[in-house]
Amino acid sequence: MMATRDIPDFERPLTTVDVVIFTVLDGQLQVLLVRRPDGPEEPFPNAWALPGGFVDVRLDDSLESCARRKLLDKTGVQSPYLEQLGSWGSKSRDPRGWSATHAYFALLPADAVQLKQEEGKFAQWHPVNEPPPGQPLAFDHADILQAALERLRSKVEYTSLPAFLLPEPFTLPQLQKVYEIVLGRPVDKSGFRTRALAAGFLDEQGLLDVGSPRPAMGYRLKDRAAAVYFPRPFSPRSS
Amino acid sequence: MMATRDIPDFERPLTTVDVVIFTVLDGQLQVLLVRRPDGPEEPFPNAWALPGGFVDVRLDDSLESCARRKLLDKTGVQSPYLEQLGSWGSKSRDPRGWSATHAYFALLPADAVQLKQEEGKFAQWHPVNEPPPGQPLAFDHADILQAALERLRSKVEYTSLPAFLLPEPFTLPQLQKVYEIVLGRPVDKSGFRTRALAAGFLDEQGLLDVGSPRPAMGYRLKDRAAAVYFPRPFSPRSS
DNA sequence: CGAATAGTGTCTTTCAGACATTATGCC
DNA sequence: GGCATAATGTCTGAAAGACACTATTCG
Missing domain, CATH: 3.90.79.10 (Nucleoside Triphosphate Pyrophosphohydrolase)
Known part of the structure; x- marks a missing residue:
C-alpha cells in the first residue's frame, strides 16, 4: 500500500x-x-x-x-x-x-x-x-x-424475522403462513407453535377475529427493533 | 430523495x-x-x-x-x-x-x-x-x-471456518484445539470427530507425526475457497 | 349439528453430548 | 510394558417432526 x-x-x-x-x-x-x-x-x-x-x-x-x-x-x-x-x-x-x-x-x-x-x-x-x-x-x-x-x-429458518412482515396484532396461524410463504414449503402447526411461543418474542393481545370460524389469539412483538434467534433451525426431517 | x-x-x-x-x-x-x-x-x-x-x-x-x-x-x-x-x-x-x-x-x-x-x-x-x-x-x-x-x-459454531487458520496437513486433534481456542470452551472429542468427518470437507493425507506419542491422520481441505456449513450448531447441552 | 379453523397431546425416531473403552506408537 | 495420545463405542436424554385429537365459533 x-x-x-x-x-x-x-x-x-x-x-x-x-x-x-x-x-x-x-x-x-x-x-x-x-x-x-x-x-x-x-x-x-x-x-x-x-x-x-x-x-x-x-x-x-x-x-x-x-x-x-x-x-x-x-x-x-x-x-x-x-x-x-x-x-x-x-x-x-x-x-x-x-x-x-x-x-x-x-x-x-x-x-x-x-x-x-x-x-x-x-x-x-x-x-x-x-x-x-x-x-x-x-x-x-x-x-x-x-x-x-x-x-x-x-x-427465516432460525429467527423471528417474518413477524416484521405482518401488521400487529397478528395470530399464530397468520404468522405461520408468512413463514411458509417465505420458506416456500409447509410448516408443521404444532411444532411451529411450540417454537414460536418458546422463543418468547410475542406478547398476547387478546382474541382476534380474522374472519375464520374461530377467533384466534392476537400477538404483537415484544421488541420491534430486534429479531430473536431460535436455538435450532427449522428443518424438515431428512429421511 | x-x-x-x-x-x-x-x-x-x-x-x-x-x-x-x-x-x-x-x-x-x-x-x-x-x-x-x-x-x-x-x-x-x-x-x-x-x-x-x-x-x-x-x-x-x-x-x-x-x-x-x-x-x-x-x-x-x-x-x-x-x-x-x-x-x-x-x-x-x-x-x-x-x-x-x-x-x-x-x-x-x-x-x-x-x-x-x-x-x-x-x-x-x-x-x-x-x-x-x-x-x-x-x-x-x-x-x-x-x-x-x-x-x-x-x-465457528456451525461451519468449517477454523480449518482455514491451520497449515495443511493438520490432524483432527489440532483442528479441535482451534475450535476450542476460538470458542473459548472445551469441545467433546467424539462428537467433534463425528461432525467434522460427516461434514465431508476433509481429505485424508496419510499419517502425520506431530510429536505426540501416537501419530494421527493428517487432513487437508477439499476446497480452500469455501466454508462448509454443518446442519446443526455445536452447543453444550443446556441442562 | 356440521363445518372449519384454533389449539393441544402423544408417539417415535433421531442425534448430540457425556463418558468409557480400545488402539497405536514411542520410550 | 507403561504411558500418552489417537480413535471408536455405548448409553441416555432431549427434542423435533409427524399426526391424531380436542376445543371453539358460526351458520
Whole structure:
C-alpha cells in the first residue's frame, strides 16, 4: 500500500445506498422497485431498480441514516426492521464511474406503506418470484436482490424475522403462513407453535377475529427493533 | 430523495477498505494490526489500526480485489479465506471527512505469513483477548474488530471456518484445539470427530507425526475457497 | 349439528453430548 | 510394558417432526 499519509488526489468512488424492501402482499413475498428516470444521459433509463441513491454528505450522518431516509421517502415508514446486507463496489457496476453501494434490507407490513409517487417516479411492489416485465433490473441490483432473498430465507429458518412482515396484532396461524410463504414449503402447526411461543418474542393481545370460524389469539412483538434467534433451525426431517 | 438524474455536485465520501486478519499463534487467536503513521496531520498518529486504506480507482477493480491487494501487501498471502464483514460509514468516523469503509475478514495459517516491514510501518500480531498497549485502536476499528470476532465466533459454531487458520496437513486433534481456542470452551472429542468427518470437507493425507506419542491422520481441505456449513450448531447441552 | 379453523397431546425416531473403552506408537 | 495420545463405542436424554385429537365459533 502507498501513502495513507494524506488523502489521495485521485478520483473518489461514487458512494450510494440501496434498500431491498420486502413485504407480504396477496400471499406473496414482494419487493419494492422504482423506475429509473428516462433520459439520454441516465444509466439504465426506464429500468426497474432498487430504491436508493447517492449518499448526501449534507443530509446523511451515516450510512444507516441514509438508508432510513430513502426508506422514509419511498414508503413513509419510520422504523421498520432494517439490517445491513453488504456492499457491492467495482469500477464497472455503474457507467458513471467507480462506484460502491451499501445495501440494506428492510421488512415491513404492507399496510404501513404509503407509496409516494413523485415526479413521475413509480414505486411499486413486485412478487419476488416473477421478474418485473421489461428489461432486467438496473445496475447489479439483480445480484443484490438475490443476496437479500438468500439472507432472508436463510434467517427465516432460525429467527423471528417474518413477524416484521405482518401488521400487529397478528395470530399464530397468520404468522405461520408468512413463514411458509417465505420458506416456500409447509410448516408443521404444532411444532411451529411450540417454537414460536418458546422463543418468547410475542406478547398476547387478546382474541382476534380474522374472519375464520374461530377467533384466534392476537400477538404483537415484544421488541420491534430486534429479531430473536431460535436455538435450532427449522428443518424438515431428512429421511 | 432528490436528483439521481445526475452525479451530485457535493463532496464525495472517502472510500476505504479495512481487513481483519485472523490467525492462531501460540495457542491464541490473534489479529494483525499496523501502526498508523506519525505526523501532525495524520489521524490517530501512532495508534494501532486494522490494515487498510483508500480504494485506489486506478489499481482496484472491485472492493474485494482492493481487500486482496491490501492483504497481499501486508502478509504476502495470495488467497486466504476472505469474506465481507460489512460497512461502516459516517461523517464523524474519520477526521478527514465523511468516510465509508468496507470491512473484510480473512483467516490464514500463521506460517504462510511473511510480515512486511515497510517504511517504518509495523505489522504485528496481537492476541484478540489482550488489547494492544497504548492508545485504543484508530477510527472505529475497535467496533469493526468486535464485529469480526462476533461473526467468527458465531460461524465457528456451525461451519468449517477454523480449518482455514491451520497449515495443511493438520490432524483432527489440532483442528479441535482451534475450535476450542476460538470458542473459548472445551469441545467433546467424539462428537467433534463425528461432525467434522460427516461434514465431508476433509481429505485424508496419510499419517502425520506431530510429536505426540501416537501419530494421527493428517487432513487437508477439499476446497480452500469455501466454508462448509454443518446442519446443526455445536452447543453444550443446556441442562 | 356440521363445518372449519384454533389449539393441544402423544408417539417415535433421531442425534448430540457425556463418558468409557480400545488402539497405536514411542520410550 | 507403561504411558500418552489417537480413535471408536455405548448409553441416555432431549427434542423435533409427524399426526391424531380436542376445543371453539358460526351458520
